[in-house]
Amino acid sequence: MFGFPISTPRPRKDYASCSGCGLCLLVCPVWRRSRDIGLAPLGRAKALQHGAVAADIAESIQSCTLCAACEPACPEDIGLVAMTLDLRRQLIQPAAVPSLRARMDEQAARPLAPRPSSSAVLLPGQALREHPGTLARAAALLGGMSNIPIADDDGSDIALALEAGVETPAQRLQQFLQPLRGLKNVAVADGLLLRHLRQWLPGSKIASLGLALSSLAQVRRALRASDLYVIEPRAYHADYQRLVKHYDALRSDAGCTLNLDLQRIAIPASARSLAQRLEPETAADIRDDSVQARWILQGRNVERIVVENLEDSAAFERVSKLPVVHLADLADDGTS
Amino acid sequence: MHLTDVEPGTLGPCPVAPDALQGIKRQQTNPGRWNGPNWEEFAAAVRARGIELRETPAARAAFATDAGGTAYGLAHGVVIARSSEQIARLLQAAQQYRVPVTVSGGGLTTEGESVAFGGVLLDMSGMSRVLHIDADALTVRTEAGIFWHSLAEELRRQDLDYLSAPLNLTSSVGGTLGVGGIDVNSARFGCSADQAIALQVVTPTGDIAECSDTHNAELFQRVILGYGQFGVITEATLRVRRYTPLRMHYFYYASLRSAIEDLQLLDRNDASDYSGILTIMDCAVNVLVAFDSPEREAAFMAHWRPRLSAYGELGFGLRALIHYALRPWKLREAWYLLERKRELFPELRRSEYMRDGTMLDRSVVFSRAVWKFWGGRQMVIPDLATSAAKFIDAVERGNAVCRKFFPHYTLYLVGIKLRPEHRAHYEMSCIPPDAEGWAYGCEFEPMLDGGAYSRDYLQSFKNEIYDIGVDLGASYYRFGGMMKGYIRRVFGDALVDRHLALKRAADPEMILNRHVIF
Known part of the structure; x- marks a missing residue:
């Protein structure tokens, strides 16, 4: 064990x-x-x-x-x-939990994923997988000369289980973590999973996808002073003391506006409840997203929205006509 | 012995001679719990009027105490404020069924003023929208349950800022206007309540009224600094200003007296835009001085800095080094100072809140530090507010009381510019009646962290501080709730009875914040 x-x-x-x-x-x-x-x-x-x-x-x-x-x-x-x-x-678990458990069991029954060939790996999460072009660009940017390997098993089901308060079977967790052990760098898109990976993989450097991409010179160069840069809040707040300085430097370098309040806390662009995450089809309620995205934009004179998390794109697209672009797509943006 | 008949929910005249209890340990004066007659009928009537009334233990428990953490009480039900009309309907029902209503804004009272001892707890934070910002006229209209910091967040998007507010992010606008509110620029702008231009108020009988110094002036005068006795402030029009970051300087003193003398010198001469005193110990006193512009800063450095008897950080450090080297038996004191400096100073200079040597948001920096280093489940912050002439005496005597009760404590001192045209607002408030030009306030805040103190011990400490106020003819910021036993002593029966008569006329069943003052 x-x-x-x-x-x-x-x-x-x-x-x-x-x-x-x-x-x-x-x-x-x-x-x-x-x-x-x-x-x-x-x-x-x-x-x-x-x-x-x-x-x-x-x-x-x-x-x-x-x-x-x-x-x-x-x-x-x-x-x-x-x-x-x-x-x-x-609490008594929500109705969707049995299907989540079944998903984890199904995943656990699969063969162990091969160990990545490099010392780094990207855990993209569900939203990024749904945008293969953006995912490919993110992998290329993070890989430097060659693409960073994308983990077949990115622990999306475990992330959801963590969120729902459902215990992850030990076998499933073992299967997820085994290929990651000993890796030097892990970039992860899901901020809640990142928090736990830090504890599960103490020897690895765990960074959010946003932090990893925004540390790259070519990405920073593509940022404009008229951009609203939207930090993914879960990862940011999990490592606040360090990242508040990283993003302050980013703001200073690029001159862009950040989704930070006066306390330098990130204002979430989307605010989904557990029910909305577990059952997005039946429990979808866009009011939260609208309130948050509107508040971020209120009184701000920006021309483009740059997001670290693709889930935030939809929130802004609902309340604004401004172009919304993922950080990974910045370097390819011909208008930059 | 004959005791005067006392109306339920009121304190009545104090039967004890003003000087009879000097030095005698007294028990705190928590009000009796309202026992709930008519509650079921009231609850049904309120719901019939379309008001959501929450009676679950969890809903009520959220308001069981205030920031002081020494007064505990449970409401029978909680109503989250949603509109002036809703509050009007609530208060009309409360009058009809004689059910007390206690109003809570940020819940940052320390004497149980925002704790409901039965009846309804009205949570004003539910009304916290900014309604209109007029950037040309430099005014804002806001719902009064808003926290000052939430207001600042909205104002900043238009490059505006409030004039003055408590250095506490979660003080509510309505609560602050009801008691005063001090900031490190109060020596220039007055207290926060002075920034109100007009209010919408729901009276205790459920009428919705607009008031200002020119319209319904008497209501305005009573509600401002009125400790919630004469109505619920639901909307406020406030003066605002253009935002500027601060150019902050800290000066160091080894004596309270010389620091206060310099603070008053600066205030009298309008030498700085912000000023205040914060102590680490009474031998390590910090005067903070700040400016909105480089011009003001330069003028201060040229004309006023040389006149101050202050040390810079390095000079004070050298002085302390020599002082403690010659007094090795005081090494524990030296160690405490060093630790405090090590912990606190970086917090006041965090790079994310500074830009080009200026402090971006004073309330963020100071409020976060205050909660981090002084906050806790229990807080007692007795205070004294005096005229300028009496201030040094009041602070030195209060400091001696602190020394007697606690190993470590902090004093926070600021001046408050008085507005002669607001004299009527100041009646029976924290502004002492004999103050001219400026009033001065001092908060005495013991560091309770790690200590175990009984409520009686804390109350005895507060009493000794407040006894100084009685002796000097001063006033207090926190004279409500558990400290209301001092109200008649400091203000006198005639004034208190006059206000009580006004209260009875405005609130026939004495339902609104009934335990706070009377």
Whole structure:
């Protein structure tokens, strides 16, 4: 059996430390939409401090988008994402979970993926796989002289299981991680998966796709001062102390506008609840995305939107006529 | 002994002579819980009027305490504010069924003022949209439940900023206008409440009224700095200004007295755009001075910096080195100072909040630092507000009380420019009646982190600070809630009774924020 933990890493502090400052509200997309403290981390922490159990705050737990903006905002350093995932595990699982379990079992029954030929690999995730051209350009950019290998098994099902609070079978996790062990660099598009990979693969350098691409000179050169650059929030907030400086330097170099608020927390462009992620066909509700994307654009004079995460493209396309381009497509953009 | 009959929900005249309890440990004065007669009928009536009333334990628990964390109470139900009309319907029902309504904005009170001890908790954060920004007239109209920082986020998109607001990101506009609000530019602009031009208010009987200094002036005067007694502020028109980053300087002092003298010198002469004092210890006092423009900064450096008895960071460090080298028995104190400097100073200079040597957002920098280094499940922040002449005495005496009660604490001191035309607003507020030109405020904030203090201990500390105010004829920012026992002592029966009569006329069943003041 593998020696890695299956559950989320324990936070340094938990909800009991919440002082009620409310700074999490300022950055919470669910609160922005609902103006309901009960649906924000503050409401969950206060309810739990005063005797509530997970079932009492189920709606709040399920509505969290796990953008993790609350974590760097929290002065008590409470592990708010871990807290929410722990609470999700205590709830009766949503109806879509059996199919997710079946998907993981099916994946686990497949032969072990071959070990990548290079010391680096890209885990693109579902959204990027649906855009093969963009995926190919991302792989080419990250590979330098040759393409970076794209993992056949990118752990999309595990990422969804993490989000849903569903335990990943050890066999499935072993199968996913085995080809990645010993690799020097792993670029990952899914910000929640990235957070866990850091713990599961302590010897590897795990970077978000956005960070990896935005570190490249040819990509930075293609950015314009009139661009709105949209940071993928989950990965950014998981490594906030370091990345806030990276993106500050990017803004300084390119002169572009970032989707950061005054606290330098990333404003999520899309804010999907668990139900929307598990059952996008039946639970699709675009209100969240519209609110967030409109807020990012409000009062900003930009000519192009550059996204790190393809899921954000649709959110902007719904509320704006501005061109939206993925970071990987920047270098090929003839207008640059 | 005859005790005066006291109306339920009111404190009544204090039967104890003003000086009878000096130095005697007193218990805190949490209000009794409203026991819920008529609740079921009220709840049904409210729902029939289309108002969502939440009665689940989880919904009520979210508001069980405030930032002070020493007053605990549960509402019978929670209503999230959605519109002025909804609040009007709620208050009409509350009058009809005699159900208390407690209003919470950011929930950052420390004396239980925003805690409901039964009845309804009205959460104003539900009304937090910016309604209109007039960049030419430099005004904003906003729903009053908005947090100052959320307002700043919207203003900044138009290169605007609010004039002055508490250095706390989640203070609400409505709550602040009801009590005052101080910023490090209050010595120039006055308190935050002075920035309000007009308000929409839902009166305790459920009327929706617009008011300003020229329209419904009496309502405006009572609601501004009125501690929520005369209405719920639902919308506010505020003055704003063009955004400018700050050019910040820190000066160091070994004595409170000399730091305060210099602060008042700067304020009197309009020598800086921002000024305030923050202490690490009473022997390590920091005067912060900041400017909106290089011209103002240069003028200060040329004319006023030489007159200050301050040290720069290096000079103060050398002085401290010599001081503690000659006093090795004080090494623990030196170590504390060093640790504090190591932790706190980088937080005030984080590169992502600075650009070209200027500080981009003072409230972000200071509020994050305040919560990180001073925040916790319990906070007590007694304060004194005095005239300029009494301020040094008040601070030195308050400092002595802090020393007696706690190993470590911080003092935060600022001046507040008074607006003569707002004199009527200041009645029975944090602005002391004898202040002319400027009032001065000092918050005494013990570092509770890691310590175990009983509520009685904390209350005794607050009482000793507040006794100084009674003695000096000062006022307080936080005189409501658990500290309301001091109201008659500092303001006198005549003034309090007059306000109580006004309150009874405006709120016949005494339902709105009933435990806060009276």
